[in-house]
Amino acid sequence: MEATLTSGQTFNWEWSADGWTGVVCGRWVRLQQEGSLIRARTSEPQRTWDWLEEYLQVKVNLNEVLASFPNDPHLQLAVAACRGLRLLRQEPWECLASFLLSSTKQIVQIRQIVAMLSSTFGRQLSALGGRPAFGFPSADRLAAVREAELRACKMGFRAPYLLATARLIADGHCDLESLRNLPLAEARERLMELPGVGGKIADCVLLFAFGFPEAFPVDVWVTKVLSRFYFRGRRVKPSRLRSFIEMHFGPNAGYAQQYLFHYIRTQTRGEQ
């Protein structure tokens, strides 16, 4: 669970001695790992846990996913180092907005920005003990604020992108939920029409929110690890990298990407 929640696919989980605290579908949640089980606590009674099972993707058979990976020693090394890492199924708007804020930011900083944005514009939620919690602000809410208010959340040049995209979602010009049912390439194009959304951020939404398992976000870390593992550390043109990815990683390429990303990031921390 730790690998899943700290691997840079989501930014709103906080660890403490009591477990992992976060917000899913507008509900405050605390998760505790007990062996192979996960215990969940909410601040209010729940009539169903479907929303959490969907988010955590607990019904995905991880062994089947891993069995679909190519049998190459580098990838297997990453798999061994990131035991239990899963892909979440996040809410599209929160995922899109979070990754709009992610460009050339370290994960710790993205977490700070998301936290400030939520506490400023998000809905306050009841929580068990501790500090109050805040949900991620809706597109409607953000569409109504001024750019300066967003910049006050330390997002810098990303503020106009977030604002413009929030407005396109809020006024119905773009319906995120409808993109879920499109073919991957088409959904990707629709996403890239949004201001501030290029191929990488689109791939993140396709993989982390819409659940396209073959979507493969390529950032500086993934570029680095692919170069090191499969191209003897040499620079590789993006187009060549793309064709290698499609050739090599199979139907669950996105999972493989997440293992490689988390592996290289945790291995080289503090190095160089």
Next chain:
DNA sequence: GACCAGGACCATT
């Protein structure tokens, strides 16, 4: 105090 971070966009070649 450099260097860099889960990029996108625009102006030049």
Next chain:
DNA sequence: AATGGTCATGGT
């Protein structure tokens, strides 16, 4: 098509 500069901020 392919670089190069720019954007804002702060962690390491």
